[in-house]
């Protein structure tokens with residue numbers, strides 16, 4: 257049995273853990289990171305990156321198909337329909353993942369972080385055991401960061417296996433399901449459901465709530481619903497999955513009126529949320545405080561045990577890679593002796609549907625629920641020249657500001673490519689911008705970003721292009 261000691265031990269090399277380890281290494285903290293799978297975690301291997309690769313491939317395929325069917329208004333036509341080799345698409349996606357895996361390992365090595373490959377188990381709050389390829393490794397540390405992430409929620413009456421798959425399997429299918437039923441119309445269900453519809457699957461989404469993407473307000477979701485309809489995606493809201501039909505080729509659902517229906521399916525993709533990986537061996541023995549199913553942390557990501565931190569999905573919502581990374585960076589700096597605390601004003605969220613939804617800060621309803629009087633300005637992409645030239649007129653940018661002093665409380669958008677406005681939105685809120693600051697910033701023309709300036713002008717009562 258080998259034993260090593262370090263100042264900081266990070267368990268899990270997802271976006272939270274690997275960023276924490278790199279930053280700690282940069283600051284000269286003697287750091288070890290343990291990873292059971294591949295570097296990059298859920299995000300890089302079976303989440304953010306592979307899903308966006310598949311979404312991009314599907315967008316390209318759909319565009320070419322429109323041209324081949326004479327549906328493109330651009331004057332471009334093709335004389336044969338495109339064909340799809342999904343195995344080749346997945347191999348391309350795997351290539352990107354592989355390059356990024358190697359990139360993360362390289363960055364860790366450059367920061368002089370020791371990487372231990374294997375599954376960590378707690379012996380006590382400062383010691384873990386890792387079964388590696390070369391035998392048992394014991395690691396003792398002054399400080400420990402739990403960054404073990406999350407996994408898909410499994411419905412007890414619809415366990416994963418056979419035709420019932422999670423996002424992980426959906427991202428590695430090498431043949432296209434003819435009929436795909438998606439259970440759960442949230443982030444993953446709609447991102448992947450849309451991609452498979454564009455690739456040619458007949459897609460049905462079953463969502464328990466009254467609206468798909470129930471975390472967003474109806475105004476933001478409407479253009480997505482419209483596009484799902486245009487793509488031929490069947491959306492059954494208020495529907496609950498009940499189980500697999502006896503032949504395994506259909507999903508039984510119950511609709512709002514209490515009636516049961518059978519939905520024929522080659523694959524059933526269950527995307528009803530994710531749960532924290534708190535089942536790590538020895539974790540229960542530490543008796544860490546919980547917040548629901550998650551580990552409870554304070555504004556420095558400290559758990560209830562001295563010297564034990566937790567970051568990323570294991571600490572709760574929003575389960576987003578950039579939140580995990582920001583927490584990781586903060587904890588590394590705290591571990592190095594710097595004074596840091598969580599002082600972020602917003603964590604932007606993007607849903608990569610078609611069109612995309614972007615939200616930073618408070619929506620008008622959230623602001624009002626917080627007792628704030630607000631001023632709201634909205635500018636449609638149908639009045640933005642660049643959007644017109646890109647066939648991207650659906651959607652809008654919305655500004656939510658305090659009525660008394662015009663400080664920006666929230667920025668939202670729905671439209672093609674709005675994810676790229678996330679940095680401008682977050683920067684404005686983080687810097688405490690007033691609506692006048694956005695309105696007075698010269699925005700390059702012609703860009704879709706001009707819609708942000710126009711929405712700010714609209715909030716002030718004098719938009720120029722509407």
Ligand code: FAD
Nearest residue numbers: 268270272292297298299303304376405568569575576577
């Ligand atoms: P994870 O990325 O889950 O990493 C945890 C790591 O810990 C894993 O590598 C795991 O192997 C390792 N581990 C667990 N237990 C042990 C142990 N005992 N010993 C050693 N190692 C262990 N977020 C976004 O912000 N944008 C997106 O576009 C986006 N798209 C997504 C798409 C999909 C399909 C999915 C599933 C998720 C998506 N997410 C997205 C969410 C994002 O992936 C997570 O929020 C993020 O990965 C969380 O990072 P983390 O470091 O907390 O955990």
Ligand code: NAD
Nearest residue numbers: 440441442443444445463464497527528529530575606607
């Ligand atoms: P989600 O919470 O986004 O959506 C789950 C959906 O399933 C909800 O709309 C819920 O009402 C519905 N649901 C729950 N039980 C159901 C049932 N029995 N039958 C029918 N519908 C049911 O969860 P997800 O899509 O699995 O994604 C998990 C997390 O991963 C997200 O919360 C997000 O944090 C992260 N993620 C982020 C991105 C992104 O940032 N673009 C993309 C994918 C995933």
